[in-house]
Amino acid sequence: MAQSPGLDDCLKLLKGERDEQRLAGLLLATKFCNGDDHASIRRVYEAVGARFLDRLLRTGMGEGAMGGKGGEDRDAYLQLSVTLLAAICRVSDIASSKEMVSTVPLILEVMCKRSHGSHPSVIEESYEFLFLVVVASEEGQQTFYEAGGISMLASNMPSLSDGSHSMELAMKLVQLILSKESLGNIYSEYSSELTSIVSTIARQFALLHNALKFEALHLLSAILSSKYAVPLHDALRLMSDGNWAAYIRTGVVDILQNRVSAVDKFTALVLAESLTSTLGETWLIDERNLPDEKSPFPVERCLLLLLESSRVEVAVLLNELAYLKYEAASSSSSTPEAIPLKQRNLAITFSLIERIIKLVSNLSDTKGDSIGERTIIKVIAGLNETVDVVLEFLKDAKDHGQKKGDDLLASVRLIGSYLAEAPFACKEKVLNLLEYMLSVEGDDESSPSYSICFLLPMLCQITMEVGGCKALALSGGHKSVLQFLVKAIGMNSSVEDSNTIFLACDTIMNFLLKRLEIQARLDRSDAVQLLRALAYWTGPSHIFEVQCCPTEPLC
Incomplete structure (x- = not known):
């Protein structure tokens, strides 16, 4: 494929011996690394080399010097290096290379240390770089996770603009990590960080009215409905700021009262079930008004x-x-x-x-x-x-x-x-x-x-009423309850919930008290089993009493 003179001039500068030439070439290269022209991107990368990009990035971070200027123009160097890294990683085999994977910790450091002072484009292009490297290979994903990617997301996402491209990429990174890493470890080790991430995504779910709203819906549902999410649920219950739950309720209402796909509606039900399991059913009627809500429902x-x-x-x-x-x-x-x-x-x-x-x-x-x-x-x-x-x-x-x-x-x-x-x-x-x-x-x-x-x-x-006892007797249900009670309190007892046992006892007692009125009786063998089970339940000293108990008809 024939290359324009502009690209050829750029490549000559990139291959120059002096840093100044190569920096000038990189400034030109940003024009040729846009879009999907992978051939041009590859030629630029081969000309500049991974080592020079690493030096440029480290200089921008304040860890080195370039071109004899020491600490001057570090922000410009940082922005230029991140722009080029994000651009060249559009080629998947470059994104999966060990050089790009090894750069992930440096970019995470940039985002953790300079997220509030950096130009928005640096943050956005840093997210683009991370996303492209993580999605390109398992090594990229593993490095992102082990280098503190979740902690970075937790601290950085709350400062991102609602609905921004950076927010979208951050949510995609969360989704990728949750789909590939050990969920048990993530929830146990990063429950505090996940509360921050959930709160931020919940806000997007409530406030946005575009495709990202549905991304937030499915991501929140996946995070909160996981069988490993108990530590996260515990951490969320301890949060003093309950706006996250109100944001989710607002988003759920938006989904359910509008025309959306059946899949999205059911996902909203899954999310709502997770919230009621975490916070209790009063979440359904919480009266908290959100600061961003102009007309609360x-x-x-x-x-x-x-x-x-x-x-x-x-x-x-x-x-x-x-x-x-x-x-x-x-x-x-x-x-x-x-x-x-x-x-x-x-x-x-x-x-x-x-x-x-x-x-x-x-x-x-x-x-x-x-x-x-x-x-x-x-x-x-x-x-x-x-x-x-x-x-x-x-x-x-x-x-x-x-x-x-x-x-x-x-x-x-x-x-x-x-x-x-x-x-x-x-x-x-x-x-x-x-x-x-x-x-x-x-x-x-x-x-x-x-x-x-x-x-x-x-x-x-x-069974507190005669009619109920008659219905139980006609169905044979009294025998089912009696056998259940015998198993629950007998030698091989299978029920530990005392409330359930007391309910069964009360049901049988109600039945026995009305047995003459309903003209029903227990089989003698059932009565003996029940008495033996009751004796065992109350202690060994009662066994003799059962064996010698009067035979006034229980049955």
Whole structure:
């Protein structure tokens, strides 16, 4: 490819013997290293050499002298060297070279020491250089991480302009490091730094209305929903400045109330679930106003949007799961690998709905006025409809003879959470499915246990009335609860939660107190098992009492 005279003149200067000639050549070279003309970039790099660029950079950092001028023009040298480094690294094999990788710590030092005093273009081109080197090779990524790249990002990102190209590159660097490094180590070693990074990205998520907003959404979701993020969650809870959480809530509302892709909407749900897990369900109705917010949205908007979006997602996921499990299972187009993904997504939406249930319950208990009665009524109506959809999913599973599955167990848990607050809701459907729900097992269970745990708060309440005891007896549920209690407190006890044990005890006690009215009884063998388990639970000294106890009919 023929080169213009200008480039030829530039190359002659770059090959000169004196530093002044080469510096003049570098100033010209900046014109030829723009864009994607990799051939010109490569010729410039070969002419100037990595060693001269290193000298120029170090002089700009104050570590050396060039051209006999000592410390003069250091800022100009620094800007020139960073500009050239960023330009030549557009050629990927140059970016992955050991010379460029070894320059990463120097650039990090520049950004840490001079981030506030340097010209904005120096910072932007430093980010460009780092991004190009990190993305070009594993060695570049590893060097960036080991040389303190995360610490640099944590200290530098808050000073970047909102929505700037530097901010975009910084976020891409965060994404690259999280995708390639050991997440367990990152979260344990850099939890404090990650709080600063999360706060900065959260601000972008709230304030921007361009493609970078969605980058922030997906990055925040990935950071906060990781199974390794517990140290980060702990650190975020200790932050005195809670604006980061308010920024995320604002961003989530923006996503959910506008027309965006289904993927983006679900990612917003994942992010919201992470926030409620970290800060509690009151995050949904926090009344904090942001300094940048000209017209804050009503306090209940986030709650209502999340409930509605979660309800839609639950209905879609349950319908798709039912189809995949019962209709498409025998067809050649069936994709079994899709089921676990949908089950994981279902767990996230269920978790959000359970958080909303807990929030409404607490608001009712405290008679708080942060949201109005009309909003609470609307939320309860939505929850009722969703519970009805979940009950239909369980009925479908029952009709197909399915009792085992984490999605079924999660459905029972959601039903149990709601019925714990409203034990007589959807009464007819619940009673018709009670025996089945008590028999549901998770994928890793050998016999029903968790399903009974989830339903005990409701069972304890309904058995305070004769009608509830009759319903329990008709379904055989009293036997399930009794066997659960025996296993929970017997010699090979499997339950450590004392509250669950007390709920089971209260349920059985309610049943026994009303056994004459409902004309029901325990089998003698069941009664003996229960008494032996109670004796073991209360201590060895009671074994003799059990063996000699009067036989006034428990059964």
